[in-house]
Amino acid sequence: MSRAETVAAARPALEAYVEPSIGRSLGEMQAIAGVSAVGEELRLQLKLPVPTGGLDAALRAGLTAALEAVGVRLALSLTLESRIPAQAVQKPLKPMPQVRNIVAVGSAKGGVGKSTVAANLALAWVQQGARVGLLDADVYGPSQPMLLGVAGIKPETVENKRIVPVMAHGLKMMSIGLLIDPEQPAIWRGPMVTQALTQLLNETEWGELDYLVLDLPPGTGDLQLTLAQRVPVAGAVVVTTPQRLAVADARKGLKMFEKVSVPVLGVVENMSTHICSHCGHEDHLFGRGGGEALARECGTDFLGALPLDAAIGVECDQGRPTVIAAPGTARARAYEDLARRVAGALARRPRDRSGGLPGVVVERTK
Secondary structure: OOHHHHHHHHHHHHHHOEEOOOOEEOOOOOOEEEEEEEOOEEEEEEEEOOOOOOOHHHHHHHHHHHHHOOOOOOEEEEEEEEOOOOEOOOOOOOOOOOEOOEEEEEOOOOOOOHHHHHHHHHHHHHHOOOOEEEEEOOOOOOOHHHHOOOOOOOOOEOOOOOEOOEEEOOEEEEEHHHOOOOOOOOOOOHHHHHHHHHHHHHHEOOOOEOEEEEEOOOOOOHHHHHHHHHOOOOEEEEEEOOOHHHHHHHHHHHHHHHHOOOOEEEEEEEEEEEEOOOOOOEEOOOOOOHHHHHHHHHOOOEEEEEEEEHHHHHHHHOOOOHHHHOOOOHHHHHHHHHHHHHHHHHHOOOEOOOOOOOOOOOEEEO
């Protein structure tokens, strides 16, 4: 085939290829920025609405198979660009000027590992090349300073009285736990809590972020309702464990988001299986399939199941969450896959059309 014939044969196959984590074809996403045949190479430029770090190998394998199926057997030269846009938020709010997407991680029940999920989700996005912040919104029990290994560090303020977030493993984070005595309880009424959190959100010098993860406290009360009405959230992730009691409470949290028009990106089932630290045996201590059943019942995505592994708790106690402490392990890959699915679910949502910053561009050529 001539070069023109090669490109003509390749383009339909490329446009029809569905990127697994996003669930949409390259044609639907208008992701193909350029395709050309040069010598023995087919050069392809892609612009994807998700972090692209670590996607090269899987994309190359899938695209090569799609090309070979239509008779194109040139070596594939792939250039990836990450362009993460601002997605639409609940009306009448608009996205924050420099924060493209706020993703809330919540559950109506405590003790389901929500903060651990939020920390590892945020750090996985950092490792995948995104610019990420995390706001610990649990005023009564802030846990992110300990989880991220920054307990005792006091944030600085700049001349305009704005707070500089603390850096933790490449992640910008802010928590009321960094500003108050960790030994003293926050005995505050609802309005004080709401005011404190909105100040932390709006008076922190976040800079340009692709994602800001909001670690919500448990419950569906005044605090959660006020935050949902005041904070421009692009999507929410609901965390549960498999057992019926946790699922029943998670259902309430999911319905709360729906009532205030915050789009639910999906459900995560944490502590899905127990991995024995001695023999590696896998067991369903808390039942099986509760999170997946909840997602199916509510018509949202099931974002995946995460293990109950003693090592995860040890790593968090040491201030080095799993994706930082144990990269390449099965438990770290579970969080990395979760980050891919959440980013994909968010990318499928309508984009913000009110204007704002262009998406971040991260190029990788191989």
